[in-house]
Amino acid sequence: MWRIDEQTGRMIPLLTVPGITESYNTPRQSLPLVYVQTGHTNAIRPATIQSGSMTGQVILPLVVDVQYEVDLDTLADWQYGEWVVANHELEMVWPEENK
16 A cells, blocks of 8 residues: 655555565565454444544454455445355355344
């Protein structure tokens, strides 16, 4: 990911990785493991929200296997997600089946 320096108009990397020169040109397999926020579960104390934050200072992981996740950013993603559900390609819990 990149941003544009307002002073120079040049592209500058959003993040750098200590010890890796030009981390933006490094194969991702050589970079440290990273995680994406999925929104599966959020547990937030009311005081945290009242302080103006949605996360607070301590953020703990809940690592979700990729087989339980479909990333929906575009209409095509949504259509793919519907296909995945309709074709039982995702292991899901259906509330009507667990009464």
